[in-house]
Amino acid sequence: MILPGESDEAIAAAVQALRAGELLGLPTETVYGLAADAASDVAVARIFAAKGRPADHPLIVHVADAEGVAHFAAQLPDFAQRLIQAFWPGPLTLILPRRPGVGQAAAGGQDSIGLRCPAHPVARALLKACAAQGLHGLAAPSANRFGRVSPTTAAHVRDEFGDALLVLDGGACQVGIESTIVDCTRGVPVLLRPGQIGRAQVEAACGQRLRSQDELQAPDPRASGTLEAHYAPSAKLRLMDARALQDGLDLLGREAARLAVYARVPLKSPSAGVILRRMPEDAAAAAQELFAVLRALDDQGVRLIWVEAPPDTPEWEGVRDRLRRAAAA
Known part of the structure; x- marks a missing residue:
């Protein structure tokens, strides 16, 4: 309730x-x-x-x-x-x-x-x-x-x-x-x-x-959310760079199905079976919507989610961490 x-x-x-x-x-x-x-x-x-x-x-x-x-x-x-x-x-x-x-x-x-x-x-x-x-x-x-x-x-x-x-x-x-x-x-x-x-x-x-x-030499205490595989959607998540994303879409062509792509760069696919979602350019905005987007893509029945790897900069560290663990599941 x-x-x-x-x-x-x-x-x-x-x-x-x-x-x-x-x-x-x-x-x-x-x-x-x-x-x-x-x-x-x-x-x-x-x-x-x-x-x-x-x-x-x-x-x-x-x-x-x-x-x-x-x-x-x-x-x-x-x-x-x-x-x-x-x-x-x-x-x-x-x-x-x-x-x-x-x-x-x-x-x-x-x-x-x-x-x-x-x-x-x-x-x-x-x-x-x-x-x-x-x-x-x-x-x-x-x-x-x-x-x-x-x-x-x-x-x-x-x-x-x-x-x-x-x-x-x-x-x-x-x-x-x-x-x-x-x-x-x-x-x-x-x-x-x-x-x-x-x-x-x-x-x-x-x-x-x-x-x-x-x-440090001493073992860390166990803490929430620190397992190698965590935060995972039901669909398999894969981290890729922008070029690999477009190359993959071109290779699959019209045969692509039940695939979602979440990226900051604009991408194109000839297949109606591909869901394209734009990731915000701002790290805080991307963090705010990240889990909601992954849940929504699961609800749409996709089997695979390709995600553009976030920039290797300090403000993106939290998002990178969550996506890395999700991809390890």
């Missing part, structure tokens, strides 16, 4: 459902989440079961404010505090040392936990209402089956889980790809997943160089 997220009655119903251990479709500025009370191992187990997600693959916990951070995190390094001041509420997740005895199921059994304070007004209203009722945070991975395309509208969530799930409708997500994840458990900031907030922004805010995963 989809309810208008700006309604006080809908927020109250959502809090009641969460307190009862039920799941909820939650809008954020990045993607829609499948939320449950992070303190309830039983409720969190329902997330894993609904998504078909391995129980040792951790979830991000969404909090309303600094009190939520203090409830889940054992310590907060100075550079992490600077990142919070710069980017929260917003699309940045911090991996922090976990307080013993809290959020164990949501953390996938690790001694660290991922925390984020979302900027979406519906998510913020719900988290504040939850905090007033003693719910310190909501575990909320993307509201889709494990490894598949993330949802960016309430209708996408309903398509995944049916009408029985309560979903707060917050409109189409403005960012469109998941949050940047920075590991703050090893004394220096380490990028685990790129997103809208880029490397240069993180470094400027925290006053330290942002390390990559392969620079």
Whole structure:
């Protein structure tokens, strides 16, 4: 059941459902989440079961404010505090040392936990209402089956889980790809997943160089969305450069069928069985529509999606990451 997220009655119903251990479709500025009370191992187990997600693959916990951070995190390094001041509420997740005895199921059994304070007004209203009722945070991975395309509208969530799930409708997500994840458990900031907030922004805010995963000897903590194959549509996705796309269309000619091409350059095909979609030239606009486009092409029954590889520039890093993982599936 989809309810208008700006309604006080809908927020109250959502809090009641969460307190009862039920799941909820939650809008954020990045993607829609499948939320449950992070303190309830039983409720969190329902997330894993609904998504078909391995129980040792951790979830991000969404909090309303600094009190939520203090409830889940054992310590907060100075550079992490600077990142919070710069980017929260917003699309940045911090991996922090976990307080013993809290959020164990949501953390996938690790001694660290991922925390984020979302900027979406519906998510913020719900988290504040939850905090007033003693719910310190909501575990909320993307509201889709494990490894598949993330949802960016309430209708996408309903398509995944049916009408029985309560979903707060917050409109189409403005960012469109998941949050940047920075590991703050090893004394220096380490990028685990790129997103809208880029490397240069993180470094400027925290006053330290942002390390990559392969620079440090110690193993990285497991984190959401970091599997090699992820974010995949049902159709097979292939990344190609612009010349290869047009050459492929010319080679297939009129025989091409059930093929979609998503590219920034204008392309031509003589076949009526080819769907041509233009990708925005702007990285933020491309990120905002990416998952919705992949879902729409799946709905049109294509078997293969050719995508023009994004530019190798910092602003496109988040989109490149999602497409690379989708192509690996």
